[in-house]
Amino acid sequence: MSTDPTNRTGFYWDERCFWHSGGNYALTLPVGGYVQPLAAGGLPESPETKRRLKNLLDVSGLTSELHVSSAPEASREDLLRVHPASYLDEFKAMSDAGGGELGLRTPFGRGGYEIAALSAGLATTALADIMAGRVDNAYALSRPPGHHCLPDWPNGFCLMANIAIAVEAAKARGEAPRVAVLDWDVHHGNGTEHIFYDRDDVLTISIHQENNYPLDTGALADRGRDAGEGYNINIPLPPGVGHVGYLEVLDRIVAPALEDYKPDVIIVACGFDAGIYDPIARMCCTMETYGEMTARMKSLAERLCEGRLLMVHEGGYSEVYVPFCGHRVIEVLSGTQIRVEDPMAETVRIRQPNDGFNAYISGVIGEIAAALV
Structure with a gap:
């Protein structure tokens, strides 16, 4: 825990979240208890992207400037506000029996239930601390991720809806009448959208690569239902959008919304799979893109909600590049003087979209903005 009384950025993590494994996908010894999984245990969603981010924070010295904490598992009461008892009971029973798979691309090993509840607990505690004024802003290094998880059907590596669980817990305490969730993971945040689709007390915004994952969600026309009509914003983008395009999206669409x-309070579903080196997406964002996007969100939070801003880790599958993108986000959140430079800066610069493609993307963004009016 930092002893610096002027620092107000929280960092919530737990080694146990890195021990989530692919369970029945793993071709190694059974894992669970004190047997740590090897690498990803068969999952593209590797613990190394998160572990290497934490390691980089330690090596750079930034960890010592943060309020570092773990958190308790999200309670059953917290979980039941989002997930039905039938789902939780089935998940728990399968987890106790050695693991399995409940949905699409959501394998887990023994103890997977408790690790997922801990991942949700990191986000829940981080938001509680922000709303109580114990920290100004925070980063929750949650794993497994959560933004694809529906109440009773997990998918896309997501087993519990981390952000939704945190939001509902805050609302139960009467602390967050109006919540905005911006999802800049490269994949559509279908779970978060689904949970809040008919409500106006949570604004959901998703910036994503069109028709990546899931294939059948994330359409521009999906604006919400009943009381929630107009409170869901999808921004589907073609492959190849880079630094300039993402910042234009924030300036022209996200900030006005x-x-x-x-x-x-503003919550960001902070996926790094729009990064240029991600193996399962085709965007061209850089370490600097994530820094600039964070700076914009921090400025908006300071102007709109007394600086209350929470980043919850989602996707990102480049073990090399995710740690640097995450470090830049936390640099900006905390206002530190510590800077870790992009080790691939020159290559990244060369691979950015040219002026012609940026002009095309600007036209696409303009069409999206006009359609949302």
Whole structure:
């Protein structure tokens, strides 16, 4: 825990989250208890992207400037606000029996239930600390991720809806009447959208590569239902959008939406799979892109909701590049003087979209903005 009384950025993590494994996908010894899984245990969603981010924070010295904490598992009461008892009971029983798979691309090993509840607990505690004023902003290094998880059907490596669980817990305490969730993971945040689709007390915004995953969600026309109509914003982008395009999306679409909504807290589903080196997506964002996007969100939070900003880790599958992107996000959150430079900066610069493609993307963004009016 930092002893610096002027630092107000929380960092929530737990080694046990790195021990989530692919369970029945793993071609290694059975894992669980004190047997740590090897690498990803068969999952593209590797613990190394998160572990190497934590290691980089330690090596750079930034960890010592943060309020570092673990958290308790999300309670059953917390979980039941989002997930039905039947789902939780089936998940727990399968987890106790050695693991399995409940949905699409969601394998887990023994103890997977408890690790997923801990991942949700990191986000829940981080948001509680922000709302109570114990920290100004925070980063939750949650794993497994959560933004694809529906109440009763997990998918896309997501077993519990981390952000939704945190939001509902805050609302139960009467702390967050209006919440905005911005999802910049490269994949559509279908779980978060689904959970809040008919409500106006949570504004959901998803910036994603069109028709990547899931294939059948994330359409521009999906704006919400009943009381939630107009409170869901999808921004599907073609492959190849880079630094310039992502910042234009924030400036032309996201910022005006947040300014109009006036949230009590802003939560970012912080996936790094729009990064240029990601193996399962085709965007061209850089370490600097994530830094600039974070700076914009921090400025908006300071203007709209007294700086209350929570980043919850989602996807990102480049073990080499994710740690640097994450470090830059936390640099900006904390306002530290520590800087870790992009080791691939020159290559990244060369691979950015050219002026012609940026102009095309600007036209696409303009069409999206006009359609959302």
